[in-house]
Every structure is written in structure tokens, then in C-alpha cells.
Amino acid sequence: MSDQLEQWAIVPSGVWDGQSLLKDKAVIIEGEYISAIVDVGSLKDISRIDLVGMTLLPGLIDAHVHLSDWMLPSFLAAGVTTVRDTGNNLEWVLNVRERTKVDPLSGPTIQCCGPTLDGSLVNWPKISLANSSRDEIIKNVQNLVAAGVDAIKLYVNLDKNLMASAVETAHSLSKYVLAHLGGVNALDASSIAVDEIEHLTGCIHHEHGGESPFSDSDYLDECIEQFLQNKTTMCPTLMVWDRLSRINESTFFYDKRLEWVHPHIRSAWARFPHRNLDPELKMKRQESLITMKRALREISRRGCRIVIGTDTPWPYVIPGFAVHDELALIVESGIDPKDAIRMATNDAADVLGLTGEIGVIKPGAIANLMAVVGNPLEDISRISNVKFVTHRGHNIRLEHLTAIRDSGFQLPLKDAISELIVGVADTKQLPKSPPVVFNNLSN
Numbered sequence: 001m002s003d004q005l006e007q008w009a010i011v012p013s014g015v016w017d018g019q020s021l022l023k024d025k026a027v028i029i030e031g032e033y034i035s036a037i038v039d040v041g042s043l044k045d046i047s048r049i050d051l052v053g054m055t056l057l058p059g060l061i062d063a064h065v066h067l068s069d070w071m072l073p074s075f076l077a078a079g080v081t082t083v084r085d086t087g088n089n090l091e092w093v094l095n096v097r098e099r100t101k102v103d104p105l106s107g108p109t110i111q112c113c114g115p116t117l118d119g120s121l122v123n124w125p126k127i128s129l130a131n132s133s134r135d136e137i138i139k140n141v142q143n144l145v146a147a148g149v150d151a152i153k154l155y156v157n158l159d160k161n162l163m164a165s166a167v168e169t170a171h172s173l174s175k176y177v178l179a180h181l182g183g184v185n186a187l188d189a190s191s192i193a194v195d196e197i198e199h200l201t202g203c204i205h206h207e208h209g210g211e212s213p214f215s216d217s218d219y220l221d222e223c224i225e226q227f228l229q230n231k232t233t234m235c236p237t238l239m240v241w242d243r244l245s246r247i248n249e250s251t252f253f254y255d256k257r258l259e260w261v262h263p264h265i266r267s268a269w270a271r272f273p274h275r276n277l278d279p280e281l282k283m284k285r286q287e288s289l290i291t292m293k294r295a296l297r298e299i300s301r302r303g304c305r306i307v308i309g310t311d312t313p314w315p316y317v318i319p320g321f322a323v324h325d326e327l328a329l330i331v332e333s334g335i336d337p338k339d340a341i342r343m344a345t346n347d348a349a350d351v352l353g354l355t356g357e358i359g360v361i362k363p364g365a366i367a368n369l370m371a372v373v374g375n376p377l378e379d380i381s382r383i384s385n386v387k388f389v390t391h392r393g394h395n396i397r398l399e400h401l402t403a404i405r406d407s408g409f410q411l412p413l414k415d416a417i418s419e420l421i422v423g424v425a426d427t428k429q430l431p432k433s434p435p436v437v438f439n440n441l442s443n
């Protein structure tokens with residue numbers, strides 16, 4: 001790329017390298033990589049960017065998104081340099097993964113699962129494959145891995161046996177497995193070696209309202225023990241529950257960051273069916289969110305791995321910027337900002353199989369970086385004041401991103417995810433999921 005210098009220095013007020021806050025240090029970039037961290041005083045004849053009053057951090061990672069073209073510049077604008085797509089049209093998502101690989105100025109680094117693997121009943125046909133037998137799900141996992149997906153995503157209507165066959169096949173092909181649980185509970189999913197559980201499903205769910213199993217401290221304790229033993233990761237996505245339960249609050253409607261959302265999606269959000277849900281159900285979802293936050297604090301305190309995901313683009317979950325909001329919700333639950341930021345950097349890098357390559361600032365790591373005004377390690381709200389971003393060593397300019405965004409907004413929305421969101425808004429139809437079951441609950 002023409003704007004990529006051979007060697008240059010970033011000189012911020014502080015560097016959060018993933019472990020500690022370094023002062024008076026400069027980060028040297030060579031091509032796509034960080035080559036060194038040196039004393040500012042030792043810098044000689046090198047072109048430099050001074051970031052006065054700013055903290056330099058590893059670029060953020062959103063481990064749970066569903067991509068559309070219009071979102072790509074928004075992630076970079078928010079300092080989110082890597083995303084994992086957890087359910088999409090296979091061909092489309094492989095294509096977009098390749099596109100940002102070739103042109104790092106066009107969007108974040110992408111990992112993808114392709115379509116989700118659902119049961120014989122399929123909730124979202126445009127982004128899922130049906131599975132009704134062991135042979136079928138084994139074949140589907142093999143085909144997805146052969147096509148080049150980075151991980152396998154299991155979905156709500158699968159039973160425990162089909163899930164176990166999928167996990168076994170995926171692991172034999174060295175692929176990580178994540179699951180949005182429906183009929184299978186979290187203890188069972190963890191026991192059959194599902195690597196990661198999305199949305200705290202199977203542990204807690206809004207269908208249970210405030211009376212969630214995690215209100216039962218014995219059940220929570222049992223889950224945590226099992227998660228620790230099996231190294232099961234949680235990707236809570238508090239954002240999506242929070243926004244759906246408070247969808248009528250005007251603060252979301254007047255959020256300035258909506259300028260990053262395609263106008264047709266914005267208008268779909270404005271007519272989403274959740275607006276008219278029974279108020280009692282909405283309040284139960286809000287109660288449930290409080291239970292989730294308490295549980296999450298305990299899960300974190302006991303040392304289970306948690307990664308940040310947002311479930312972009314559900315209503316008011318704004319691509320990229322939603323990671324800042326998710327971090328704020330995590331901190332609101334009583335988790336230290338440093339630990340929260342680790343969930344969106346180092347820990348997320350681990351689950352993507354990119355330990356030491358992204359999510360840290362050290363020599364040899366990929367130069368995916370962001371800088372914010374102030375110190376987000378003390379005040380998490382600072383994370384949203386993004387002033388500087390690099391993706392694979394390229395300095396990302398805001399004017400470049402707004403230009404891609406604005407021309408993208410002129411295009412019709414034809415991708416699977418946008419059609420899904422607009423479809424829900426227009427038909428007011430949500431798929432029926434099976435009741436969420438728990439070992440220790442009879443209802």
C-alpha cells in the first residue's frame with residue numbers, strides 16, 4: 001500500500017501492552033508488524049506520530065458479529081480491528097474475509113464460521129444448515145472445514161447427541177466450536193467439550209425472567225466448576241439483551257453513532273417487533289440482565305475465560321462501537337476495566353487461535369492498534385474516544401472510512417444478514433425456539 005511507511009514510531013502518553021501501562025515508550029512499526037518498544041528518549045531519525053494525552057492499546061476484537069458490507073468501515077472507526085462472524089452465508093463471508101485481507105483499509109480482519117448448524121428445525125434458513133442425523137452433521141462440519149471456515153457454530157435446535165458428533169468432528173479437524181444453546185443446558189454442553197457458550201444461553205435466559213437458574217447460587221457454582229474443568233469460554237453479549245429489553249428508550253434513537261448504520265437498517269430497528277412486547281416480559285428481560293451481570297462477575301472472579309462479543313447488528317448494537325458499550329456493561333457488573341479490556345484483546349485473541357499475534361503490543365505482534373484520549377484502564381468510558389487506529393500497520397484515516405461508508409449507503413442491501421434484520425422488522429416474526437431446559441429445574 002502506498003501510504004504504508006517502512007518504519008515509523010507511535011509516541012503516545014501511555015502504552016497498555018496487555019499486562020501493564022508503560023510510560024515514556026514509543027512503539028516502532030515495520031510494515032505490518034510491531035518491531036520494538038523503545039524509550040522515547042532513544043528515538044532518532046524516524047518519522048513519528050505523537051499522540052499527546054492518549055493511551056495506546058491493542059486493537060479491539062468483537063468475537064460475535066454477523067457481517068454485512070455496510071458495517072466494515074464502522075468497525076475500524078471504533079478501533080475494532082478483528083471480528084469473528086458467528087453465522088452468515090458461507091460464500092459471501094469467505095469472500096468478504098478475503099477482501100479485507102487483501103485490503104486492510106477496507107475493514108477489519110475477519111474470522112468466520114459460515115452458516116450455523118441447526119437441528120431439523122431451522123430458525124434462520126438464510127444463514128443455517130439443517131441437521132437431522134449424525135451422518136448429516138458430520139458431513140456438514142467436514143464440508144465447512146474443507147471450505148475454509150475458522151470455527152464451527154452450533155445452534156439452538158440441536159440435541160445433545162448431534163452436538164456431541166459435531167464437536168468430535170470439529171475437534172478432530174482442529175476447529176474450535178461455539179454454541180448458542182436452546183434445548184441443551186450449559187453443563188451438558190460443557191461436558192461434551194463445546195469450547196464456548198454464546199449469550200449465557202443454557203445458563204440463564206430471558207424466558208426465565210428474573211427467576212433464572214443463575215439466581216440459584218448452587219447451580220451457578222456447579223456451572224463455574226464445570227467451565228473451569230473443561231476450559232469452557234463464555235461470550236455473554238450483554239449488549240443484545242440490554243438493547244432489546246430497553247428498545248423504546250430515546251437515548252438509542254438519538255445516538256450520534258447511528259451515522260455508521262445503513263439508513264435501511266436504522267429504519268428497520270425503528271420498527272422492530274420488540275418495541276411492542278408485553279411490558280411485563282420486557283421488565284423480566286431487564287431483571288434477567290441484572291442476574292447475568294452478577295453471575296458474570298462471579299464467573300470472572302473465579303477465573304473462567306470471558307470474551308467480548310456484541311451480536312451486531314441487532315437493534316442499537318452499532319457495529320464496532322457496540323464493543324465500547326459491551327465493555328461498559330461488563331464494568332458495570334463489577335469487573336475491573338483492565339480485566340474487561342483483556343476480554344476484548346488478549347483473551348479474545350486466544351479463542352481465535354491468534355495468541356501473541358493480536359490483542360497485545362509486543363515485538364512480533366501484528367500492528368493492530370488503537371489510541372484513545374485519557375486512560376480507559378481507570379475510566380472505561382474513555383474507550384469510546386478513539387482518535388487513532390492502525391490495521392496491520394496501516395494508519396486508518398477517518399475520512400477514508402466515511403467515504404467508504406457513504407458510498408456503501410448508496411447501495412441496496414442484498415446480503416443475508418441485512419435481509420434477516422429487515423425481514424424481522426417487516427414481518428414482526430421471530431422464530432420459535434425450544435424451551436430452554438436445565439438439569440435442576442422442572443419447569
Ligand SMILES: [Zn+2]
Pocket residue numbers: 064065066086087311
Ligand atoms: Zn449471533
